[in-house]
Amino acid sequence: MANSVPAIKEAMLKEIGAPSIEALFEQIPDSHRTKHDFALPPALRSEVELRRHMLQLLAKNRSCEENLSFLGAGIWQHHVPAIVDEVAGRSEFLTSVWGTAMSDHGRNQAWFEFCSQLGELVACDFVGLPVYSWGCAAGNAIRLASRLNGRRRVLVPAWMDPERLAVIRQYCEPEGMASHIAVVTVAQDAATGLLDLADLRAKMSDGVTAVYFENPSFLGLIETQGEAIAQIAHQAGAQVIVGVDPISLGVLAPPPDYGADIVVGTTQTLGAHMSAGGGAGGFIASRDEERYAREYPTLNISITTTRNPGEHGFALSLAHQSSYGMREQGKDWTGNSVYLTAIANAVYMSLMGPEGFRELGELVLARSHAAAKRIASVPGISVRWGGGFFREFVVDFNATGKTVAVVNKALLAKGIFGGKDLSADIPALGQSALYAVTEIHSAEDIERLALALEEIVR
Amino acid sequence: MANSVPAIKEAMLKEIGAPSIEALFEQIPDSHRTKHDFALPPALRSEVELRRHMLQLLAKNRSCEENLSFLGAGIWQHHVPAIVDEVAGRSEFLTSVWGTAMSDHGRNQAWFEFCSQLGELVACDFVGLPVYSWGCAAGNAIRLASRLNGRRRVLVPAWMDPERLAVIRQYCEPEGMASHIAVVTVAQDAATGLLDLADLRAKMSDGVTAVYFENPSFLGLIETQGEAIAQIAHQAGAQVIVGVDPISLGVLAPPPDYGADIVVGTTQTLGAHMSAGGGAGGFIASRDEERYAREYPTLNISITTTRNPGEHGFALSLAHQSSYGMREQGKDWTGNSVYLTAIANAVYMSLMGPEGFRELGELVLARSHAAAKRIASVPGISVRWGGGFFREFVVDFNATGKTVAVVNKALLAKGIFGGKDLSADIPALGQSALYAVTEIHSAEDIERLALALEEIVR
Amino acid sequence: WNEPVVMEMGVKGRRGIVFPKAEGDAAALVPAGMRRRSAPALPEMTEHDVLRHYLHLSQQVLGMMGVSLFGTCTMKYNPRVSEALGLRPQMAELHPLQDDSTLQGLLEIVHRFDLILRELSGMDQFVFQAAGGADAAYTHTCVTRGYFAAKGELEQRNEIITSIQAHPCNPATAATAGFKVVTLMLEENGYPSIEALKAALSNRTAALMINNPDDMGVYNPQIAEWVKLVKQAGGLAFYDHANFNGVMGRIRARELGFDACMFMLHKTFGGPKGGGGPAVGAYGCSAELAPFLPKPIVVKDEATGLYRMDHDRPDSVGKVREFLGNLHIVMRAYAWARAMGADGIKEAADIAVLANNYMEKRLLAIPGVARSNPEAKTWRMEMTRYGLGPLKEETGLGVIEVGNRMTDYGIDAPWLSHEPWVVAEPFTPEAGELWSKEDIDLWCDVLAKVCDEARSDPEMVRTAPHNAPIGRVDSEAPEDPARWATTWRAWLRKRAALAQQAAE
Amino acid sequence: WNEPVVMEMGVKGRRGIVFPKAEGDAAALVPAGMRRRSAPALPEMTEHDVLRHYLHLSQQVLGMMGVSLFGTCTMKYNPRVSEALGLRPQMAELHPLQDDSTLQGLLEIVHRFDLILRELSGMDQFVFQAAGGADAAYTHTCVTRGYFAAKGELEQRNEIITSIQAHPCNPATAATAGFKVVTLMLEENGYPSIEALKAALSNRTAALMINNPDDMGVYNPQIAEWVKLVKQAGGLAFYDHANFNGVMGRIRARELGFDACMFMLHKTFGGPKGGGGPAVGAYGCSAELAPFLPKPIVVKDEATGLYRMDHDRPDSVGKVREFLGNLHIVMRAYAWARAMGADGIKEAADIAVLANNYMEKRLLAIPGVARSNPEAKTWRMEMTRYGLGPLKEETGLGVIEVGNRMTDYGIDAPWLSHEPWVVAEPFTPEAGELWSKEDIDLWCDVLAKVCDEARSDPEMVRTAPHNAPIGRVDSEAPEDPARWATTWRAWLRKRAALAQQAAE
Incomplete structure (x- = not known):
């Protein structure tokens, strides 16, 4: 610490005329002070010791780089281009604080570019600054819909990500709260994995604030009934909220094409490392209509003009309606979020361009379908829905007589992280697992997995 | 490539009025063109494939991070502070080219700060921009001395680093060349490991351009006879060139204190990663006397003033005498060197300050002596010179009946890289190895080594 | 750099990154009607151009x-060694659903850091799921709901009490969670009176959410009594430790009676701000509240020495965010705490409070600067709020103009104040333990200079900045539905519409 | 930033980095008299201040x-993926003396890249010990000595022939190695005549060291005949492939008869310039010369598939630098070559030559710009030298002033010319395959603008730059022994001396 130098401390004390540093703490009553000696582990003051200690700890982890992982289900292993790390690691961005539109212009522009590029992918004109995660975005969007139409019931797919659903339930408040929004699940068709429209119609009413569904769905399937779902919802005056992984939008239609009013989703796949879940990030987007915009809980950044003719600047928009502006009267709340990740996302999308997203999307489609086919060729193993998915698919182990837990343990011994075990989350699927295949998986990887599975279920 | 786009190629072709790109190569006669199809390995155009391929290759290496290494002998494992990597990795420095004193001001200042800080460590007023390595610096310095006094014989220690000596011999030209500088070795005292002054006196003559010795020496010993050596040399009109590792100069006297005219050494230890030898760098420094300065082969950067009162700038100094200025009439030659490493070095020295160098020097002294003592306690193993060294010391395995090769192989199996095998380089020492211990070695590391040795030589 | 918006850059057909071509007819794998019809209008640039663009923005x-x-x-120094560690595959390339056995290092870090925070606060269990300080406050409201639901009092206890000086996230998360918010006002000495608290307390009280000291640097000496009264009323007491820097090493929240507290790891514990996250609000509570914490919890099996995630927590309120949280930031905070040690943490508090009082001496010597709560005559804690009210009265120029002008001297504009502004033309500088005396002096010198300029050359200050990347922005357009544009596509549309209007 | 020199910064007692305290009396371990008496006068700064200082400099x-x-x-784009790989411990934390078995990945990279360069050049073996292009030229002189020593002709063959357009490193390394240098002059068509070569050749000829095309973009169509003549005279022919970019994929040095060649991996093969290294001059030669190469050589045991360093090379000339060279740069070059592939490399040459000719069209449209070797009417290769001689005659302002003014527009000053200047007011821009058409257009637009300014506002150009971090430097002081100062300590001493003088 710069001012640890005794001479500096003394100079400052002298300047203010205090007898000692301790004296400056006069406001804290004696009775408040702890009598306890803080028993923290010994300090590792030197970087050489600290780094060694940390590396020793990290070495106890086994990563998805040196192992072969098929885990997805909310966090996905996609390629992070090198310049994304370079830009997001720049000290200027890393340590940036919260200056003015002029002093932090470059960062604000990068944020605007995040929103602008994401807006193209999801075909929405209004995009807020990011929120914590996809689940939080969905929760925020449902609350936003509820504020818009005053209704307090939301319909969600039965087989949605239990992780995300738990967050949504939190945001909708527990049933014991007078103001809670009821979360009602809509069945999915066992044959297709898609939403059961009959059940949807049965549960739709003028008390429903919104229907929420995802594309691709938790189980990887592409929900093809978007238009029909939207029609059912809109007829009942409900909002349509669609959750997407934007990395799929080079090949899949953007949700507004099939009737979405609000689009949410993850930003993790757009250039953020998984970091054990620390890469999570979410977004909220919609048409640029005043009634929507005025309900956003996020901070928002708008392009604007400056004193210099022809020059762009970027300034906060609608900040007053946030919790910073209106405290408990604000729209939910905001605070620190994942703004540095948003810069990584912006770099990622700039690198990708339309062709990158198309090429990547096609590659993921091709590889994941090829993987599903190869895995299904293993005796005793089948793939629950053999087509119509993006990146993830359900592998069915029921006929092998082995549990997913047993299979995954055996895979782990071979340096393979098997797909997420669905048996507890979706009992209807029995011993099934959700496998994710992306551009980081090569044909040899798939073959290695298949051979390992053959050996394990034999 | 930005101009790969067909439309751009066509636009450029149209603008210049050429019928095809191939036509632009009209200068190359048909007979010069290869008929051969270039059979390179298939392109890995995507970063995701390329990165994977490279990581698979690198994974075949075993590094000094996850293993325990005691190798030194020209490249040393010291701690590289994190901000050194951050600064040296900044795009602005990484991709900098060669602009003007004004456009590349920041980089030139960093270079000047490299020279200035190194000048403080070695107590020299004139420091050139870096050369390729310690060996190259020594070779350059000997040639510089020879140009100064017109003599063509240099005395060097018999037990110097064979690697560095080979470079010096190259720079001094083979004996078949009329202009060669004879390289004569001076014996070292078996009892002390230091230079044999009697032999030095015997070989000294008015044909000797310079005496070259090192501190610490190749075998790690601190040469305490510097003043006597310098006196002998100066009396014969010879220059005194001392090679140092500047990381020792927080605790060891700088060479001019004991008579050095020219100081050379490594820059690798000042914040450069080993990189299998790629961290190597060298420097040349001396008194700021015109006759020395006018013989420097390096590019040099001088502080100067600018049009703005009170402002510093940094410009090349004495560039004309380099090979860029005078081709074959120049002082040896220069070109790309290790200029980015020099920026890393500058950051390192700024971080260290006088107390950092002192503290580090004392730690290395303490740890290496403790290690020597512990190793010497292993039955059958002794340490050749038990004191008076810095960082490196000679471990003597002769009494174990095992060769260093055998011992090192056994250590390797335990994840330990044993010291450099000296048996071929210095047969007089028999089965001995040179061990390096630095601040990266903890007490447990030493104990781990000692226990492994006990097991191996038992 | 006069840098264009990325949406204007590039040339059709350029590529920034490529992927292997898909085998077979990949497009056919998309169900009918779900294929994207028109490509997104993203820029088409080379990697070099993308990199240069963002490097320019960074500058x-x-x-x-x-x-x-x-x-x-x-704000603290963010050690770059942790940034480098964060990019290691053993941190960056971990999936949260990996088997516990493959995450032992990470879980050990979480557990060890949990122990450190317990020691600093006296709490019994920490969780790191909250992705920011506000999210930790929200976590408290969730835990509060769980706690009272288990007691059958959830419908009855629907009020959360806070003070006007508490960070807006406290009332805002309380309201979002469905509670009514009761806000106590400050009195002359800088904090609400105990009588006001008593008046607010009732059998409807679910919790108190409060920070101490506040942003004015005033410590509420009655806080232990407050907590006692809240507990007597049946409520929970939550300590928002956003201002921990002034008291760390001296007090422990649990010893003051608090049931729960939160720390901002991205700031107080050396994690980078990143312009606003990824962040962590570490939430800790008493053993009584622990069953209700979001799950999973990282636990150590003392017998085997192995760590695992405990999902089997029937009373847990569930999740506030997916997975375990921003553990890469927890890793940084742990490294920071280990580098500091107990002595270092206490010394940081010493220096922060010393620096604040030194800065105050210099600031109050500048004509035009006033101190918040002038009646509170004590030494302030780690930061104090000031106001340029006198300057504004004299010159018509306030903190906005002064802040803009300060950036011309390389000093980023200070944070002003959270809402509501209880001090006129407020600003809240904080030196902490990071900034050197010279830096503080420079900051004060620049403020003094700009205050002078406000008198000698007000136009210069009014039209500032002059030395920033861009000129002063129009901040009205972003509030006008016809002109705001959070995306380029909205901007293009509205610009065209406005041009059309103008033409008509 | 108005950034001070680091030597002026800091405060006594501040620490940037600390180490564990040494156990025992470490100072006593230094032999008497060898202990440093006064501490080096280095700055004493915190890590934060050091980092900020160098970040400011970087900007x-x-x-x-x-x-x-x-x-x-x-100059090429330097893929950042390779920079990240370079920091991996499996690259950065390797010691060159490790057992071969622990370096298999690195040795495989070296060997694979050796094979790639062999394929591109037709040579039989490459080494990477040389730490730059000039060092590779030096390597050639060393190999030449070894070759003739083995033949017993070393004393006799003491001349190396080169041309005035060859890079200065060729004559300079030849001279350093002890050879007499014979320099051929250019003739009208842009290269020396074959008669001049014949006149220079003799039984004293050790080698020809030449590049082709030269920096004027002129390709010597007689080069195959040259090589034949040199070989007939008993000499060796070395191809300095510094200008490989224009011919890569089209010719192979060995097929033209050359015995050896060199490539600059830090530029031509995508390694970063770094302001001037770390760099690699990859030196390759025929099987006949290979025994004399610096050692060790990386070889593959085809039976086991293992790689090793072969030190047992009795005819080797030894070392030109310690260890194997800058293998971390070789790693980058290998990655670059793999990313490009044969087609990509050829396309890069296509684009480089196309871009150069496009740029030329634009440049020659600017009044004041002349082309080198105007008689050579062909399309030029990957770069061409131009001159501002006409502008200088007209306005008195030449390349120095124009270059300084160009930096005001964000365009770094162009490289002018190696010595000697055979073109008046020379400059040598090279677009390569990196820079986009828009970048080239911008560059030409700025040059045109500055040339205009040289006429319309010559004072503006003469006193440039006006928009750089500092004003135009005094470049005379650095040539004056009383004033040059390559270190801060020299500067302090000389400044004091000059002040003293002035006072007297």
Whole structure:
């Protein structure tokens, strides 16, 4: 610490005329002070010791780089281009604080570019600054819909990500709260994995604030009934909220094409490392209509003009309606979020361009379908829905007589992280697992997995 | 490539009025063109494939991070502070080219700060921009001395680093060349490991351009006879060139204190990663006397003033005498060197300050002596010179009946890289190895080594 | 750099990144009607051009490149060794659903850091799921709901009490969670009176959410009594430790009676601000509240020495965010705490409070600067709020104009104040333990100079900045539905519409 | 930033980095008299201050942050994926003396890349010990000595022939190695005549060292005949492939008869310039010369598939630098070559030559710009030298002033010319395959603008730059022994001496 130098401390004390540093703490009553000696582990003051200690700890982890992982289900292993790390690691961005539109212009522009590029992918004109995660975005969007139409019931797919659903339930408040929004699940068709429209119609009413569904769905399937779902919802005056992984939008239609009013989703796949879940990030987007915009809980950044003719600047928009502006009267709340990740996302999308997203999307489609086919060729193993998915698919182990837990343990011994075990989350699927295949998986990887599975279920 | 786009190629072709790109190569006669199809390995155009391929290759290496290494002998494992990597990795420095004193001001200042800080460590007023390595610096310095006094014989220690000596011999030209500088070795005292002054006196003559010795020496010993050596040399009109590792100069006297005219050494230890030898760098420094300065082969950067009162700038100094200025009439030659490493070095020295160098020097002294003592306690193993060294010391395995090769192989199996095998380089020492211990070695590391040795030589 | 918006850059057909071509007819794998019809209008650029663009933007961020005494945030030095560690595959390439056995290092870090925070606060269990300080406050409201639901009092206890000086996230998360918010006002000495608290308390009280000291640097000496009264009323007491920097090493929240507290790891514990996250609000509570914590919890099996995630927590309120949280930031905070040690943490508090009082001496010597709560005559804690009310009265120029002008001198504008502004023309500089005496002096010198300029050359100050990447922005357009544009596509549309209007 | 020199910064007692305290009396371990008496006068700063200082300096480097058509160097994009790989412990934390079995990945990279260069050049073995292009030229002189020593002709063959357009490193390394240098002059068509070569050849000829095309973009069509003549005279022919970018994929040095060649991996093969290294001059030669190469050589045991360093090479000339060279740069070059593939490499040459001719069209349209070797009417290769001689005659302002003014527009000054200047007011821009058509257009637009300004506002150009971190430097002081100062300590001493003088 710069001012640890005794001479500096003394100079400052002298300047203010205090007898000692301790004296400056006069406001804290004696009775408040702890009598306890803080028993923290010994300090590792030197970087050489600290780094060694940390590396020793990290070495106890086994990563998805040196192992072969098929885990997805909310966090996905996609390629992070090198310049994304370079830009997001720049000290200027890393340590940036919260200056003015002029002093932090470059960062604000990068944020605007995040929103602008994401807006193209999801075909929405209004995009807020990011929120914590996809689940939080969905929760925020449902609350936003509820504020818009005053209704307090939301319909969600039965087989949605239990992780995300738990967050949504939190945001909708527990049933014991007078103001809670009821979360009602809509069945999915066992044959297709898609939403059961009959059940949807049965549960739709003028008390429903919104229907929420995802594309691709938790189980990887592409929900093809978007238009029909939207029609059912809109007829009942409900909002349509669609959750997407934007990395799929080079090949899949953007949700507004099939009737979405609000689009949410993850930003993790757009250039953020998984970091054990620390890469999570979410977004909220919609048409640029005043009634929507005025309900956003996020901070928002708008392009604007400056004193210099022809020059762009970027300034906060609608900040007053946030919790910073209106405290408990604000729209939910905001605070620190994942703004540095948003810069990584912006770099990622700039690198990708339309062709990158198309090429990547096609590659993921091709590889994941090829993987599903190869895995299904293993005796005793089948793939629950053999087509119509993006990146993830359900592998069915029921006929092998082995549990997913047993299979995954055996895979782990071979340096393979098997797909997420669905048996507890979706009992209807029995011993099934959700496998994710992306551009980081090569044909040899798939073959290695298949051979390992053959050996394990034999 | 930005101009790969067909439309751009066509636009450029149209603008210049050429019928095809191939036509632009009209200068190359048909007979010069290869008929051969270039059979390179298939392109890995995507970063995701390329990165994977490279990581698979690198994974075949075993590094000094996850293993325990005691190798030194020209490249040393010291701690590289994190901000050194951050600064040296900044795009602005990484991709900098060669602009003007004004456009590349920041980089030139960093270079000047490299020279200035190194000048403080070695107590020299004139420091050139870096050369390729310690060996190259020594070779350059000997040639510089020879140009100064017109003599063509240099005395060097018999037990110097064979690697560095080979470079010096190259720079001094083979004996078949009329202009060669004879390289004569001076014996070292078996009892002390230091230079044999009697032999030095015997070989000294008015044909000797310079005496070259090192501190610490190749075998790690601190040469305490510097003043006597310098006196002998100066009396014969010879220059005194001392090679140092500047990381020792927080605790060891700088060479001019004991008579050095020219100081050379490594820059690798000042914040450069080993990189299998790629961290190597060298420097040349001396008194700021015109006759020395006018013989420097390096590019040099001088502080100067600018049009703005009170402002510093940094410009090349004495560039004309380099090979860029005078081709074959120049002082040896220069070109790309290790200029980015020099920026890393500058950051390192700024971080260290006088107390950092002192503290580090004392730690290395303490740890290496403790290690020597512990190793010497292993039955059958002794340490050749038990004191008076810095960082490196000679471990003597002769009494174990095992060769260093055998011992090192056994250590390797335990994840330990044993010291450099000296048996071929210095047969007089028999089965001995040179061990390096630095601040990266903890007490447990030493104990781990000692226990492994006990097991191996038992 | 006069840098265009990325949406204007590039040339059709350029590629920034490529992927292997898909085998077979990949497009056919998309169900009918779900294929994207028109490509997104993203820029088409080379990697080199993308990199240069964002490097240029990075150079147009002032922030902590200059001296930024950014208050209410406790900006610290962010050790770059942790940034490098964060990019290691053993941190960056971990999936949260990996088997516990493959995450032992990470879980050990979480557990060890949990123990450190327990020691600093006296709490019994910490969780790191909350992705920011506000999210930790929200976590408290969730835990509060769980706690009272288990007691059958959830419908009855629907009020949360806070004070006007508490960070807006406290009332805002309480309201979002469905509670009514009761806000106590400050009195002359800088904090609400105990009588006001008593008046607010009832059998409807679910919790108190409060920070101490506040952003004015005033410590509420009655806080232990407050907590006692809240507990007597049946409520929970939550300590928002956003201003921990002034008291760390001296007090422990649990010893004051608090049931729960939160720390901002991205600031107080050396994690980078990143312009606003990824962040962590570490939430800790008593054993009584622990069953209700979001799950999973990282636990150590003392017998085997192995760590695992405990999902089997029937009373848990569930999740506030997916997975375990921003553990890469927890890793940084753990490294910071280990580098500091107990002595270092206490010394940081010493220096922060010393520096604040030194800065105050210098600031109050500048004509035009006033101190918040002038009646509170004590030494302030780690930060204090000031006001340029006198300057504004004299010159018509206030903190906005002064802040803009300060950036011309390489000093990023200070944080002003959270809402509501209880001090006129407020600003809240915080030196912390990071900034050197010279940096503080420079900051004060620049403020003094700009205050002078406000008198001698007001136009210069009014039209500032003059030395920033861009000129002063129009901040009205972003509030006008016809002109705001959070995306380029909206901008193009509205610009065209406005041009059309103008033409008509 | 108005950034001070680091030597002026800091405060006594501040620490940037600390180490564990040494156990025992470490100072006593230094032999008497060898202990440092006075501490070095280095700055004492915190890590934060050190970092900020160098970040500020980094922002004061223009280079490739703008558009830099830096010629004779072939600047390329440096893929950042390789920079990240370079920091991996499996690259950064390798010791060169490790057992071969622990370096298999690295040795495989070296060997694979050796094979790639062999394929591109037709040579039989490459080494990477040389730490730059000049060092590779030096390597050639060393190998030449070894070759003739083995033949017993070393004393006799003491001349090396080169041309005035060859890079200075060729004559300079030849001279350093002890050879007499014979320099051929250019004739009208842009290269020396075959008669001049014949006149220079004799039984004293050790080698020809030449590049082709030269920096004027002229290709010597007689080069195959040259090589034949040199071989007939008993000499060796060395191809300096500094300008490989224009011919890569089209010719192979060995097929033209050359015995050896060199490539600059830090430029031509995508390694970063780094302001001047770490670099690699990859030196390759025929099987006949291979025994004399510096050692060790990386070889593959085809039986086991293992790689090793072969030190047992009795005819080797030894070392030109310690260990194997800058293998971390070889790693980058290998990655670059793999990313490009044969087609990509050829396309890069296509684009480089196309871009150069496009740029030329634009440049020659600017009044004041002349082309080198105007008689050579062909399309030029990957770069061409131009001159501002006409502008200088008209306005008195030449390349120095114009270059300084160009930096005001974010364009780093172009490389002018190696010595000697055979073109008046020379400059040598090179677009390569990196820079986009828009970048080239911008560069030409700025040059045109500055040439205009040289006429309309010559004072503006003469006193440039006006928009750089500092004003135009005094470049005379650095040539004056009383004033040059390559270190701060020299500066302090001389400044004091000059002040003293002035006072007297």
